[in-house]
Amino acid sequence: MRPEISIVIPVYNEEGILHSAVVDLRERLAPLGWNYEIVLAENGSRDRTLTIAAQLGAKYPEVRCISAGEPNYGKALRMGILAARGELVLADEIDLCDTDFHRRAIELLRQREADLVIGSKLIGGAEDARPFFRHAASLFYTSILRLVLGFRGTDTHGLKGFRRDLLVPVVEACVVDKDVFASEMVIRAYRSNLRVVEIPTRLMEKRPPSINLMKRVPNVLKSLVKLTWAVRVKG
Secondary structure, three states, rough: OOOEEEEEEEEEEOOOOOOHHHHHHHHHHHHOOEEEEEEEEEEOOOOOOOOOOHHHHHOOOEEEEEOOOOOHHHHOOOOOHHHHHOOOEEEEOOOOOOOHHHHHHHHHHHHHOOOOOEEOOOOOOEOOOHHHHHHHHHHHHHHHHHHHHHHHHHHOOOOOEEEEEHHHHHHHHHHOOOHHHHHHEEEEEHHOOOOOOEOOOOEOOOOOOOOHHHHHHHHHHHHHHHHHHHHHOOO
16 A cells, blocks of 8 residues: 655664664554655665665565665655655654654644644754754754745754655755755745744754764855855846
């Protein structure tokens, strides 16, 4: 049967938590009675992540694994979205797998109260248990997006739920990848006048980031320049 819901999870060097996270996610989804699939979008891992993902796919029929072949979060997320078979898509993180957000987002999408639901860690009512430096970096990044690109929301990264048919054209129009892809997708959704709803989330990660925050900065700045040109100049 074609699944109603696709849960897309980019994974990179996650051999330590991948198996337990997917098993736990399946158990917490079971009471919801959903017809769903889990798409593990591996991107250039140097450990056993790809092997474990393939084993999970062989063991559980609702789990699929694809690979971007290089360390590129945005490329993996894009591939996962385009490969998703569900009418409704949840973009998740392996260290979050927040089924409370999943339930609330799917309810909004099913009732057609939103085209894109964003789990914001920066909106009122949200709880961000990350170190202060990372929380402050998120606030600073959002401020840049507002100033430079006219972003109207509070958060572009993290959990999302959306109607696939409406977001695929947005995804295909995106020009950047890696860390800024998710931001471009959200910004273009706003600019396309899709109904975007933000809901507060509780963020408590299971492990430290797989890539050091400071190492991301040069590529983020380069991508922001490219995105600004694409959005502000080319339209």
